[in-house]
Every structure is written in structure tokens, then in C-alpha cells.
Amino acid sequence: MAAPEIQNPIIRVRDITVQFGATRVLDGLNLDVKRGEILGFVGPSGAGKSVLTRTIIGLVPKVAGRIEVFGVDLDASNTAQRRGVERRWGVLFQQGALFSSLTVRQNIQFPMREYLNVTQRLMDEITMAKLAMVGLKPEVAERFPSELSGGMIKRVALARALALDPDLVFLDEPTSGLDPIGAGDFDELVRTLQRTLGLTVFMVTHDLDSLYTACDRIAVLGNGKIIAAGSIADMQASQHPWLRQYFHGKRARAVMS
Amino acid sequence: MSGDPKLERIAKGNALALCATGTWTASFAPSLERIVADAEKLAGSRQNIFIDVSEVSKLDTFGAWLIERLRRSLTQGAVEAQIAGLSANYASLVDEVRRVKANPVIDGSAVTISGMLEQIGRAVAGVVGTIASLVDMLGAVLAAGGRVLIHPRSFRLTSTVHHLEQVCWRAVPIIVLITFLIGCIISQQGIFHFRKFGADIFVVDMLGVLVLREIGVLLVAIMVAGRSGSAYTAELGSMKMREEIDALRTMGFDPIEVLVLPRMLALVLALPILAFLGAMAALYGGGLVAWLYGGVDPEAFLLRLRDAISIDHFIVGIVKAPVMAAVIGIVACVEGLAVQGSAESLGQHTTSSVVKGIFFVIVMDGVFAIFFASIGM
Numbered sequence: 001m002a003a004p005e006i007q008n009p010i011i012r013v014r015d016i017t018v019q020f021g022a023t024r025v026l027d028g029l030n031l032d033v034k035r036g037e038i039l040g041f042v043g044p045s046g047a048g049k050s051v052l053t054r055t056i057i058g059l060v061p062k063v064a065g066r067i068e069v070f071g072v073d074l075d076a077s078n079t080a081q082r083r084g085v086e087r088r089w090g091v092l093f094q095q096g097a098l099f100s101s102l103t104v105r106q107n108i109q110f111p112m113r114e115y116l117n118v119t120q121r122l123m124d125e126i127t128m129a130k131l132a133m134v135g136l137k138p139e140v141a142e143r144f145p146s147e148l149s150g151g152m153i154k155r156v157a158l159a160r161a162l163a164l165d166p167d168l169v170f171l172d173e174p175t176s177g178l179d180p181i182g183a184g185d186f187d188e189l190v191r192t193l194q195r196t197l198g199l200t201v202f203m204v205t206h207d208l209d210s211l212y213t214a215c216d217r218i219a220v221l222g223n224g225k226i227i228a229a230g231s232i233a234d235m236q237a238s239q240h241p242w243l244r245q246y247f248h249g250k251r252a253r254a255v256m257s
Numbered sequence: 258m259s260g261d262p263k264l265e266r267i268a269k270g271n272a273l274a275l276c277a278t279g280t281w282t283a284s285f286a287p288s289l290e291r292i293v294a295d296a297e298k299l300a301g302s303r304q305n306i307f308i309d310v311s312e313v314s315k316l317d318t319f320g321a322w323l324i325e326r327l328r329r330s331l332t333q334g335a336v337e338a339q340i341a342g343l344s345a346n347y348a349s350l351v352d353e354v355r356r357v358k359a360n361p362v363i364d365g366s367a368v369t370i371s372g373m374l375e376q377i378g379r380a381v382a383g384v385v386g387t388i389a390s391l392v393d394m395l396g397a398v399l400a401a402g403g404r405v406l407i408h409p410r411s412f413r414l415t416s417t418v419h420h421l422e423q424v425c426w427r428a429v430p431i432i433v434l435i436t437f438l439i440g441c442i443i444s445q446q447g448i449f450h451f452r453k454f455g456a457d458i459f460v461v462d463m464l465g466v467l468v469l470r471e472i473g474v475l476l477v478a479i480m481v482a483g484r485s486g487s488a489y490t491a492e493l494g495s496m497k498m499r500e501e502i503d504a505l506r507t508m509g510f511d512p513i514e515v516l517v518l519p520r521m522l523a524l525v526l527a528l529p530i531l532a533f534l535g536a537m538a539a540l541y542g543g544g545l546v547a548w549l550y551g552g553v554d555p556e557a558f559l560l561r562l563r564d565a566i567s568i569d570h571f572i573v574g575i576v577k578a579p580v581m582a583a584v585i586g587i588v589a590c591v592e593g594l595a596v597q598g599s600a601e602s603l604g605q606h607t608t609s610s611v612v613k614g615i616f617f618v619i620v621m622d623g624v625f626a627i628f629f630a631s632i633g634m
Binding site for chain 2: 100101112116117118119122125126128129130132133138144145146147162164165195196197
């Protein structure tokens with residue numbers, strides 16, 4: 001990347017290579033995420049956006065490279081350090097990944113029960129607070145995931161990701177499958193939570209609206225590398241063919257107007 | 258500045274200031290709860306109480322909520338306790354928490370006599386419902402079979418052959434192995450006990466009648482219920498969970514015709530074949546043990562077997578097989594289509610498919626025993 005080195009980033013990814021069989025998905029990728037920003041991560045379908053997210057979280061093994069989160073090198077860390085890092089991040093999966101046999105309340109309390117030593121009363125109260133934060137009614141707490149709509153599942157999954165008050169949240173296509181109003185609300189929600197909780201947000205998205213309204217900075221993935229990173233204005237000024245198409249296409253014009 | 262959280266009490270005339278210091282985060286939640294519970298007792302002790310949070314080094318939702326909880330319990334009547342010294346960073350968090358409504362009401366249902374009676378009633382109604390849904394499925398399968406007979410082109414041959422391979426061909430090794438072993442055991446036990454009466458040779462009668470009439474088909478049916486019944490339930494259940502069955506329906510296909518009928522047909526064809534192979538393996542095993550352990554040589558065994566059994570015994574056994582297959586298939590498909598959205602539900606229905614399948618197989622076997630006894634076969 002030509003951009004100047006960011007001081008003390010919350011995520012530092014260096015020369016990451018990920019390969020599935022003979023196909024190289026990520027090829028020497030570098031990326032820094034600043035503390036307290038909302039980074040929108042875009043790229044064509046199948047470019048490996050989810051793969052990068054999953055590699056950072058540690059679900060996909062990498063062939064080469066180094067990942068530091070909160071200044072901890074995840075490969076060199078011991079179990080306790082890794083636990084410490086995992087406790088400080090929350091992940092919202094594309095499909096929500098709520099535990100289907102637990103109620104919403106139990107889903108949100110699951111990480112609290114494992115990591116914290118708090119009373120049931122406090123857990124219940126915090127659960128209600130989290131539900132209110134993500135804009136859900138308290139009645140939802142006793143429902144099962146199969147009884148929720150798509151938008152509600154995303155919100156509950158976000159509440160679960162936020163259960164331990166993480167410093168960093170990964171959102172994998174949070175607004176996909178939501179109606180435009182719901183998606184707009186969700187962007188607003190992410191913004192609000194980022195302000196109130198001082199979060200850093202790493203958001204994989206396809207949604208141009210999200211990029212305009214929610215993100216501080218945008219990184220673009222292509223050919224296994226970051227082809228551009230910067231503000232929305234930088235993206236629009238870029239001469240890269242895919243970026244031109246993406247930010248000056250029919251849909252982009254509709255969003256901007 | 259950071260470190261263990263504290264709440265210091267500073268009296269200023271008529272007012273009381275509670276100064277929070279340290280880290281008010283989730284990691285300190287147990288001690289924070291204790292501190293807050295202690296401070297809650299101060300409610301009403303002074304005219305004017307306020308909570309000073311200017312010295313808090315770190316605050317998260319847990320800390321913010323506990324401060325809010327303290328503020329709520331200190332608020333008495335018209336005098337509202339105030340939070341002072343809130344930095345801009347944390348003000349929005351505290352505001353957010355303040356909007357949270359009062360405690361959630363989680364009703365733990367108590368055990369009552371009427372509740373227990375209700376449960377018994379529901380269980381009985383559930384049994385009736387189960388039988389109704391089995392009959393319903395039987396009817397639906399027969400109707401689908403009728404439609405296929407009228408329009409043979411709609412029959413799914415590929416699917417049927419695929420399932421036949423799964424439930425029949427691939428089941429042969431394990432079925433043959435287990436029935437062989439059971440034949441060995443029956444023969445060994447028979448010889449061991451009959452020898453006391455000098456009646457070693459009658460073990461052949463016992464083995465022949467038992468294997469051909471009962472053990473062969475019953476054992477194989479139970480194994481098929483465990484092996485293929487569970488697979489059917491899990492397949493159909495996960496298709497139900499992913500809305501694949503709804504998708505079929507909207508495209509104008511009948512799930513019974515597309516999914517259930519080929520499976521049922523495969524099972525109905527497979528079970529007699531497996532039961533026959535199982536009976537042969539059991540007789541072979543029994544004969545082997547009779548020869549090696551009991552000293553009954555193969556010619557004597559075969560001669561005795563020819564005297565002891567007739568074709569009736571074989572027919573009694575093999576006639577039961579397709580009926581048991583139909584019962585297993587219907588139970589498995591009903592359970593599969595009853596799966597709800599959760600993984601837990603899939604597990605429950607798969608378990609119940611196997612349990613009910615085996616139960617009905619044994620019940621059917623009893624009914625057949627009465628029937629054949631009364632017609633003298």
C-alpha cells in the first residue's frame with residue numbers, strides 16, 4: 001500500500017496469503033485498521049472478502065503472513081493471550097449463526113456465562129440493555145431464532161457480538177437480505193453503537209448506502225490484494241476500472257443523487 | 258488511575274456524594290455488584306444524593322448499567338438521584354442505558370397438580386396425534402403411488418435406485434455380519450443347554466424356526482430402522498429446515514411424490530432382500546457352530562433342517578418384511594417432515610423416529626404372530 005503507515009493500528013495484516021488447493025485467494029495482502037474507525041470492506045463477489053475476515057478471526061488457515069490484533073501476533077500468542085483477544089472482539093456472521101436451540105436471551109448470555117462471573121440478575125438486565133441498544137423489544141428475549149425475521153436475526157446476532165462489550169466488531173455483510181429501510185436503520189445503529197461504545201468496526205459489505213452513510217474509510221479487495229484504501233472521495237477519484245464501475249455505475253449514481 | 262473499582266461516600270452537609278473510581282467494566286462485575294448493593298442501602302438516608310463518576314477510568318455497558326441501577330434505587334419519591342461528572346465519551350452510553358425499561362419479568366412456571374394433569378392430557382393427545390399423522394402419511398403415500406401408477410412417467414426411477422443402493426446394497430455387509438453372529442450365538446446356547454437332555458440335534462429345529470419366522474426379519478427390521486430410518490428423518494428434516502420442501506411445493510411438485518415415495522419404495526424392496534440374506538447368514542452361522550462346537554456335521558444339519566422347517570416358516574417370515582419396511586418408512590418420513598427450525602428439533606425427531614420405528618416393528622411382529630397362529634401357519 002502506498003498510504004502512509006498507520007500508527008498503532010487495532011488490526012495489522014501483513015503479507016497474508018491464503019490458498020485453497022491450487023487457487024490463491026489472498027496474495028500477499030496488507031491492511032491496517034485504525035482504532036475507533038468503521039472500515040468498509042468491498043470487492044467483487046468471490047474476491048475473498050469473507051475469507052480475509054475469517055482468516056483474521058482464525059477460522060481459515062493461512063499459508064504465509066502475519067496478523068496482529070490489539071498488538072498481539074495471533075500466531076505467536078499462547079492460549080491465554082488468544083483468549084484475551086477473542087474476548088475483546090465480537091463477530092456477526094453473514095447468516096447470524098445464532099444457536100438454534102437457545103432463546104434470544106440465552107444466545108446473548110452465552111458468551112457472558114462463559115467469560116464473566118456475574119449474577120443471573122445482572123446478565124438479564126444487561127441482556128435487556130443490549131436488546132434495547134440494537135432496537136429490539138424486550139418480548140423478543142424469550143423467542144427462538146426460528147421465530148425471528150431476517151432483520152431481527154441480524155440484530156440479535158449483533159447484540160450477541162456486543163455481549164462482552166468488545167473493542168472490535170467484525171460484521172460480515174450485515175445489511176444483506178434486509179429491506180432498504182431496515183438496512184438504513186442498521187447502518188445508523190452501527191454508527192450509534194460505534195459512538196457510544198467506542199467500537200472499531202470491520203464491515204464487509206456490498207451495500208453502497210452503508211459505504212456512504214456508515215463508513216469512515218473504505219478498503220477495496222481485488223486480485224487477492226488491497227487495490228485501494230481511503231475515504232469515499234478517494235474512491236470516487238480513483239481511476240481503477242473496477243472502482244470506476246463500482247462508484248460511478250448506475251446504482252452508485254442513484255445512491256449519490 | 259485504573260485498578261479496582263471503588264465507591265467512596267463523601268458527606269457534604271445535607272447532601273451525599275458517591276464518588277466512583279477505578280475501572281467499571283465487565284471484568285470487575287462481581288465486586289461492582291457488591292459495591293452497588295451496599296450503596297443501595299443508603300437510599301433515603303439523605304435529602305440529596307448524587308453519583309460522581311468523574312474519576313472512573315473505564316466504563317462499559319456493565320458499569321454504566323450498574324450506575325444506572327444504583328441511581329434508580331436511590332431515587333426516592335420526587336427527589337431524583339443525579340449522575341454528575343459524566344465525560345462526553347461516556348454520556349451517550351449512560352443515556353443509552355437509561356432508556357432501558359425496568360427489570361425483565363421471567364416467569365418460572367411452578368409445578369402444580371393441574372399442570373401435571375395438563376401434561377398427561379397433552380401426552381395422551383400427542384399419542385392420538387402421532388397415530389393420526391401416521392395414517393395421514395400412509396394415505397398420502399398410497400395416493401401418490403396411485404397417481405404414479407396412472408402416470409408412470411412421473412415415477413422417479415433414478416431416485417428410487419439411489420435410495421435402494423443406500424438402504425439395501427450398502428447395508429448388506431453389516432446386516433450379514435450381525436445376523437451371522439446372532440445365528441452362531443443361538444446355536445451355541447441351544448447346544449449348550451440341550452446337551453443336558455441329550456437333545457443336541459433339536460438345536461437345528463430351534464434355529465430353523467426361530468431364524469426364519471422371527472429373528473431374521475425382526476433383527477433386520479430393527480437394524481434398518483436404526484440405520485435407514487434415522488437417515489431418512491435427518492435428510493427430510495434438514496431439507497425442511499432449509500425450506501427446500503417449501504421450494505418443491507411452490508414449483509408445483511408434491512414432496513410426497515418426489516421425496517417420500519422413492520424412499521418408501523426402496524425400503525419396501527430392500528427389507529425382504531435383507532431379511533432373506535440375514536436369515537441365510539444366521540442359518541450358516543448356526544450350522545457352522547453346530548458343526549464345530551456341537552459336532553453336528555453339515556449333512557446331518559441339512560437333513561434335519563429339511564425335516565424341521567417347511568416353506569410356511571419362510572413365508573411367515575418374509576411376508577412380514579415389506580409391512581415392517583412400510584411402517585419404518587412412514588414413521589421416518591412423518592418425523593422428518595415434522596422437524597422445526599432448530600438443530601435440537603432435528604435431533605429429537607431423529608431419535609424419536611428410531612424409537613417409534615423399533616416400537617412399531619415389534620408391535621407389528623406381535624400382531625403377525627397372533628394372526629399366523631389363528632390361521633394355523
